[in-house]
Amino acid sequence: MAHGLQIRDEESGYNKNLFCIPKHYEEDLERVFIPHGLILDRTERLARDIMQDMGSHHIVALCVLKGGYKFFADLLDHIKALNQNGDKSVPVTVDFVRIKSYCNDSPTEKISIVGEELSTLNGKNVLVVEDIIETGRTMKALLSKLKDNEPKMVKVVSLLVKRTGQSPGYRPDYIGFEIPDKFVVGYALDYNEYFRDLNHICILKEKAKEKYRI
Numbered sequence: 001m002a003h004g005l006q007i008r009d010e011e012s013g014y015n016k017n018l019f020c021i022p023k024h025y026e027e028d029l030e031r032v033f034i035p036h037g038l039i040l041d042r043t044e045r046l047a048r049d050i051m052q053d054m055g056s057h058h059i060v061a062l063c064v065l066k067g068g069y070k071f072f073a074d075l076l077d078h079i080k081a082l083n084q085n086g087d088k089s090v091p092v093t094v095d096f097v098r099i100k101s102y103c104n105d106s107p108t109e110k111i112s113i114v115g116e117e118l119s120t121l122n123g124k125n126v127l128v129v130e131d132i133i134e135t136g137r138t139m140k141a142l143l144s145k146l147k148d149n150e151p152k153m154v155k156v157v158s159l160l161v162k163r164t165g166q167s168p169g170y171r172p173d174y175i176g177f178e179i180p181d182k183f184v185v186g187y188a189l190d191y192n193e194y195f196r197d198l199n200h201i202c203i204l205k206e207k208a209k210e211k212y213r214i
């Protein structure tokens, strides 16, 4: 069973004034929760673990948009570095699906999956790259759609897994960090499309949830 770097429930993160934060978000953030540098360091190791397991055949890396795009880009940079410096290497091609399952800080009833022609995944080793898994509801919906196209293998890497009160419905094959049940933004994770343009993963102030509510 995969384990990520465990961040305890009591963890309060870091004083945001000790980091560089875009001016337009300064008022909105409570604390820096996972600094950008730590995200990149953990991602480097995930890339190594993934290549050890999957690195003998062509990989199709499937980015789950929009929240997964930063993690996807950095993970692929590390995989490319392994490919160009190691004794063996494999081709990595990319595909994208867009999923929307959140409005404000709550899950929506309907999960919409908009994507490429997923039939290109037939017979391939697919690595699904996701930003965050909470109940696993979205990932289960995506996996069942992928299975219809009969890929040879599907592995899932999620940067974050949230510990919620509910029993975990799904656990990915690779996990970056296991985090407490708090709403986080930054590093492409959003609140109603805001905060994707923030490097660190941060905790929002309650009043920011009001400010950007739709």
Ligand code: HPA
Pocket: 067, 102, 132, 134, 182, 183, 184, 185, 189, 190, 191
């Ligand atoms: N932040 C941003 N998007 C999310 C989260 C979160 O904490 N949980 C599920 N989608």
Ligand code: MG
Pocket: 067, 102, 189, 190
């Ligand atoms: Mg989102």
